[in-house]
Amino acid sequence: MAIDPVYTAKATATGGRDGAAKTADGSLDVKLGVPKEMGGDGKGNNPEQLFAAGYAACYLGAMKFAQSKDKSLAEIPADASVEAHVGIGPRSDTGFGLKVDLVVSMPGLDKAEVEKITEAGHKICPYSNAINGNVDVTTTVA
Missing domain, CATH: 2.20.25.10 (N-terminal domain of TfIIb)
Structure with missing residues (x-):
């Protein structure tokens, strides 16, 4: 593409x-x-810290963009945050790989609303798109 x-x-x-x-x-x-x-x-x-900071910021921005285009999504609170945990370790075949855990906090919104926003964000976020199918990414609503 x-x-x-x-x-x-x-x-x-x-x-x-x-x-x-x-x-x-x-x-x-x-x-x-x-x-x-x-x-x-x-x-x-280290590179994993830099990737974590970039991914967290980009993903939160992508969720905000998604909500601005789809008014059926709940409004994202000003104190929303994304915490990215980026792990590195040996792969079973060869070399090294990454694992990402994203923790999304949107105070005042119920879990189901936040989950809809997180799904929309992954479709837009260039980091999510770049690593899709290559890196295990989990998203948790705090």
């Missing part, structure tokens, strides 16, 4: 998991470090 990008992010990483990454415009410049659980010192951010 072809897309016509309206925005393209540009970032460069050096040194791998124990290096640095920065965006071309300089707005993000992070030291990368291997988590203690993977044998590192835990200093610096």
Whole structure:
């Protein structure tokens, strides 16, 4: 499926998991470090943290977009949040894989309403679409 990008992010990483990454415009410049659980010192951010932050923000935005286009969905409260848990580990065949757990909180809405919104959000979110069929994603309503 072809897309016509309206925005393209540009970032460069050096040194791998124990290096640095920065965006071309300089707005993000992070030291990368291997988590203690993977044998590192835990200093610096890691790709899974960056992916979790990006996915959580994008998915919440996608749910808001879905609600703005489909007025049958309940209005999303201002204090809504998405917590993304991104795990990494060895795959059974070879290499490494990811597992994502999204926890959605929309205070004041009942669970059934939130579940409808989460389903609509997954259809729109580019992160959800990019990893669909490749990464195990669970969505829980808090």
